[in-house]
Amino acid sequence: MLKQFEAELNKNSKINKVIGVVSGKGGVGKSSLTSLLAVQKQREGYKVGILDGDITGASIATTFGLGHEQVYSSNEEIFPPESENGIKVMSMHLLLENPEDPVIWRGPILADIIKQFYRDVHWGELDYLFVDMPPGTGDVPLTIFQSLPLDGIVIVASPQELVGLIVSKAINMANQMDIPILGLVENMSYVICPDCGKKIFVFGKSHVDEVAEKYNLPVLAKIPFDSSLAQLSDQGAIEAYNADWFDEFKLDI
Numbered sequence: 001m002l003k004q005f006e007a008e009l010n011k012n013s014k015i016n017k018v019i020g021v022v023s024g025k026g027g028v029g030k031s032s033l034t035s036l037l038a039v040q041k042q043r044e045g046y047k048v049g050i051l052d053g054d055i056t057g058a059s060i061a062t063t064f065g066l067g068h069e070q071v072y073s074s075n076e077e078i079f080p081p082e083s084e085n086g087i088k089v090m091s092m093h094l095l096l097e098n099p100e101d102p103v104i105w106r107g108p109i110l111a112d113i114i115k116q117f118y119r120d121v122h123w124g125e126l127d128y129l130f131v132d133m134p135p136g137t138g139d140v141p142l143t144i145f146q147s148l149p150l151d152g153i154v155i156v157a158s159p160q161e162l163v164g165l166i167v168s169k170a171i172n173m174a175n176q177m178d179i180p181i182l183g184l185v186e187n188m189s190y191v192i193c194p195d196c197g198k199k200i201f202v203f204g205k206s207h208v209d210e211v212a213e214k215y216n217l218p219v220l221a222k223i224p225f226d227s228s229l230a231q232l233s234d235q236g237a238i239e240a241y242n243a244d245w246f247d248e249f250k251l252d253i
Helices: 030-043 107-119 139-147 163-176 208-215 227-234 244-248
Strands: 014-022 048-052 088-090 125-132 152-157 181-186 219-222
Touching (some): 030 152, 030 227, 048 107, 107 139, 139 163, 152 163, 163 181, 181 208, 208 219, 219 244
Parallel strands (some): 014 125, 014 152, 048 125, 181 219
């Protein structure tokens, strides 16, 4: 990492691990995975925070039932609100009086906001800070890779065949930036038939195992379509989510 670009951590904060959640394209469930990783680690007894770095598509606060009225600040610091179970969240969504207002900013401004969230937010003491990264491999993700001391990233993808190429770009970008890749997650992998319990592969054969083998990476999870996850996210109650696959889902770092 080029140290001259690295943002300073808030002076009153101490963070043990910073984990980025990355996707080569939008719409593959990156924010959902970020939220689920935070919930998993909180259930394991760790102190957890989420930095919502997807500024123009911020959704993490809604997923945890948080609103802008729960944010307060001093002259120098912003204090992030906490979810029902104590997960700290900072998101652009929390700074907008009207959450439906679009954020129409150019890339350098977006990148500066993310660095400010790291520098000016009073995170306190955290075991894990998960960063919901902007999708793609453009200038904003590049700036975050250079600015935040990432201990590793998780890459999420959907099963479509073209995604293999998109994931490869994300992998190659991380390798060029010398950032460890903790593993791959395939979202929208299958549907469980409610009558027979059989797995139905809506998008056809999965390719995540092929990509993982090619780059010698672990597959951390294959997440099914689950209407209850979507409903709980819309209700701001993702911390209540439970599923068989989720019980087996572990991120070891």
